[in-house]
């Protein structure tokens with residue numbers, strides 16, 4: 001915005017004649033100019049005063065809003081950040097985005113990528129799902145460790161694959177030192193009966209019928225939910241429509257996006273949750289299946305002409321995913337996992353935090369096709385992978 005100094009002379013006063021040859025004319029001209037100057041200056045001064053008042057009010061309102069929302073971003077390089085604070089006084093650590101040890105490339109190569117292939121269905125009318133709950137130290141990026149809370153041994157937890165119409169019988173076993181629970185978005189069930197806290201050392205079983213097809217999030221629903229999800233307690237359940245409903249797919253992959261909020265770099269000792277960053281939605285890492293960039297070093301694969309189906313969940317806890325495959329379009333997009341209708345030839349599809357979407361691509365030309373959230377700050381923080389179509393060499397970044 002341009003800033004106009006208050007002392008700058010107004011045009012009406014600045015263009016007075018420098019020389020006057022006819023002295024009789026001078027008083028008239030002076031009177032005329034004074035008249036014009038007064039006529040112009042008074043409204044201008046009133047307007048300037050009103051503007052200043054308005055700007056002052058706006059500034060006060062913005063300051064109050066910023067303080068109450070505690071929304072000041074904390075995105076700066078390590079060591080240079082001015083810490084952001086919550087209204088209560090809690091302070092966020094600086095950003096640890098992109099922290100990498102010297103051997104990060106070798107660590108990325110040695111990392112065993114989380115299998116993204118859709119697991120097999122269980123036959124029969126009942127699908128049994130056992131979920132243990134643990135507190136574990138996991139890797140979330142090359143050389144970066146985090147003290148997570150997990151379903152099973154990993155974050156995300158195991159992918160669950162059932163058929164529409166099957167009964168899902170869930171047994172939760174809490175091997176962690178504090179209460180946890182599980183909330184299935186695929187279930188229509190009273191939360192107070194099914195999603196309740198399970199104490200340490202206890203087990204709990206409940207069932208629901210998977211009547212709604214799609215890909216859904218499951219997560220811990222114990223308060224504070226933000227902390228339990230941010231610490232890793234989430235996963236995906238694929239409820240596949242009845243046989244023959246969906247077009248054939250040659251390859252099927254499940255991708256869960258999530259972000260991580262670290263209270264330290266995590267390279268020398270495991271990081272833990274920075275709840276201020278989580279409240280402010282300023283993550284350090286954003287990942288596919290829990291580990292930054294893992295499918296860049298270890299791409300998902302397809303052959304030219306294959307139909308590749310992505311079952312995508314955005315676990316958040318707070319960021320949406322804008323699903324995009326570079327170099328192609330989504331031939332079919334079942335947005336918001338509504339499996340009754342698909343959109344065609346979509347460039348980018350929104351997967352909201354806590355939501356899911358199913359996307360088919362059919363790529364005929366061999367190459368390396370990055371899949372990202374097209375919210376590109378997330379790419380910079382690790383939410384990028386490669387789909388390798390055909391027998392191609394090398395890698396690429398995006």
Ligand SMILES: [Cu+2]
Nearest residue numbers: 180220222228
């Ligand atoms: Cu929990």
